[in-house]
Amino acid sequence: MNLVIKITGSTVGVLTADGTVADCRVKGNLRIAGIRSTNPVAVGDHVTLEQQADGTAWITSVLPRRNYIIRRSTNLSKQSHILAANIDQAALLVTISHPQTSTTFIDRFLATCEAYSVPAMLVFNKTDLFTPDELQQLAELREMYESLGYHTCAISAMYDDIQALKQEFIGKTTLLSGNSGVGKSTLLNAIFGTTLTRTADISQVHDTGMHTTTFSEMYPLPEGGWLIDTPGIKGFGTLDMQKEEVGHYFREIFRISRDCRYSNCLHCGEPGCAVLPEVGNSIAESRFDSYLSVLNDINEDKYR
């Protein structure tokens, strides 16, 4: 089995059956049927190789993916990017401040995980930096996402003992994602107990990320499983969703929408809508705003 474990620009690190990592290149004509992405090969992919006489190798095909996480670089861009393939779970790192992760970003990420059947959890990081107000926000957000069935935890990757969190990664392939500067690489290093990958300089206070990690790489846990460190991302554009489907990827909206009069209700003012009256009650306003923002992308896409 040839497993893609590292992607840096045009070179792809592939772990081959003999346990070595081969530096490979992607054949220019390699296209994956049905997916328009800027990267035909992603970390976590299984590939076939063609060895060259000079010791280098070409990636000639990508085996069918069990799943993957894909996003658009910006909401309206045509460029889409596969973050990782064949994963067991995604852990989204979130910070209430330094930098602030928006709930729209969180919800777009979660909706994409729903759409591609990837279990997702939220890891709130940098709790050591939060003010009492921010700790209150943290508690409220955690309670809301837990009530939707998402597992959450709150840590300081820099100062806490993260052994409990590490247990959740053993034996699984986990994608670490989030905005730049939220501490993905710091958490990875803390879990491995060594500096495997570079993190932003600690001596500076960044409220916007520095895009320190510039390539994706997966690291094997000695206890089994893999952690995938990825470059921080700004926007999380959703794609390939039909308008009528968007509500399916917001768990609470989906549940309540079964009581809407029309099965194709978009919850935008149709008569007999069961969802709208619940906004601000059993549906958080921030979640409904995120839902509308995804719908809006699709609208703009259509009229572009």
Ligand SMILES: Nc1nc2c(ncn2[C@@H]2O[C@H](COP(=O)(O)OP(=O)(O)OP(=O)(O)O)[C@@H](O)[C@H]2O)c(=O)[nH]1
């Ligand atoms: N105070 C505090 N600082 C942290 C914590 N975790 C990470 N940091 C700092 O936040 C900065 C960014 O951390 P990184 O691990 O580089 O963040 P990243 O998510 O990998 O960022 P990109 O690679 O740019 O996507 C660094 O200066 C870290 O030292 C934390 O729990 N508390």
Ligand SMILES: [Mg+2]
């Ligand atoms: Mg990083």
Ligand SMILES: [Zn+2]
């Ligand atoms: Zn409705």
